[in-house]
Amino acid sequence: MKELEERIRREGIVKAGNVLRVDSFINHQMDVLFFDKMGAEFHRLFAGTPVNKILTIEASGIGIAIIAGLHFGVPVVFAKKSRSSNLGDDVYHTVIHSYTHNNDNHVVVSKDYLSPADHLLIIDDFLANGCAVEGLIDIAHQAGATVEGVGIAVEKGFQKGGDKLREEGYRVESLAIIEAMDAATGEIVFREQ
Amino acid sequence: MKELEERIRREGIVKAGNVLRVDSFINHQMDVLFFDKMGAEFHRLFAGTPVNKILTIEASGIGIAIIAGLHFGVPVVFAKKSRSSNLGDDVYHTVIHSYTHNNDNHVVVSKDYLSPADHLLIIDDFLANGCAVEGLIDIAHQAGATVEGVGIAVEKGFQKGGDKLREEGYRVESLAIIEAMDAATGEIVFREQ
DSSP, rough: HHHHHHHOOOOOOOEETTTTEOOIIISSSHHHHHHHHHHHHHEEEEEESSOOOOEEETTTTHHHHHHHHHHHHEEEEEEEEESSSSSSSEEEEEEEETTTEEEEEEEEEEEGGOOOEEEEEEEEEEESSSHHHHHHHHHHTTOOOOEEEEEEEEEETTTSSHHHHHHHHOEEEEEEEEEEEETTTTOOOOOOO | OHHHHHHHHHHOOOTTEEEEOOIIIISSSOOHHHHHHHHHHHHTTTSSSOOOEEEEEEEHHHHHHHHHHHHHHEEEEEEEEEOOOOOSSSSEEEEEEEEEEEEEEEEEEGGOOOOTTTTEEEEEEEEEOOHHHEEEEEEEHHOOOOOEEEEEEETTTTTSSSHHHHHHOEEEEEEEEEEEETTTTTOOOEEOO
16 A cells, blocks of 8 residues: 555654654544545455454554454454453453563453354554464464454564464455664665565 | 433443453444444434544454444544553553552653544444543643543442542533442442433
């Protein structure tokens, strides 16, 4: 999505440690009208698939997932980070490692909201090592749901989460894929799509 | 909003300790098409105000705020819960007490995204003691922004957050106000609006 690439080039801030800040329009201040364009693009990309529900994870994935939900006309379930590992029997549960915060998060979805009847589109704002998406796929499989695909706003293509998911057979559509970025110069190179 | 009251009556689960669970359509699974109606209603209620930005707090406020943002055609800023009180000079900062989790959360908004030019609509899913909204108002005032009003999906009218805000002069519009609820019978009584 050329418009997203241009926006990242203009407003993204590359920091040391492979960090890209897009706080001005995605991660802190959310440009809702731009999200609307991204939602329309996800809908175009996954047209013809039987998606009946979107699955995301709190917090910053919710905004894009909600707008995508509006374009698909389907509900959005967000996985919750739990403070405790004592979770009871009424939830699907997985552990997602965060490289950003260097910790493990217990993540849950109520069994009430995912079932074998569900055809899921997993949406998140960023894809790097793929831990969050792999965790959501794990939860989907526990529920017996079908994963129709994965929709990502910004993929860090130089980290291996996206390509690993594609090798595993998942359809991953990222609206922008960063092939390389340089904290010293601020330069960002996108993968041709 | 009669449709919200009916939905709460049908799907809401009243639990001991003044807890109302609306996980099936607001807090965990989000009925996006219903959110769209709530967003339209907020837009109708605050028509004629110079709202140029929506302020909410992660995580469960984001969904409703995003859809409202689409109706107003304005960006949404979400306040972030911070793991540390060591925050630096580039953020507005407040502390919000959570009665649900019985802890204090450090909450921040980058100084880049709020300014004296902003006319804010504060949006959240629930209003009970009002701690979250009071915290967001504190942040708005630190930024010199104007608070045009507060839009809430579900207000617990038997707790005093909403009425306190109204006494302080804020315009608070709640789409449903619960006057009383009973965990033993499941009965919910709404305030006439």
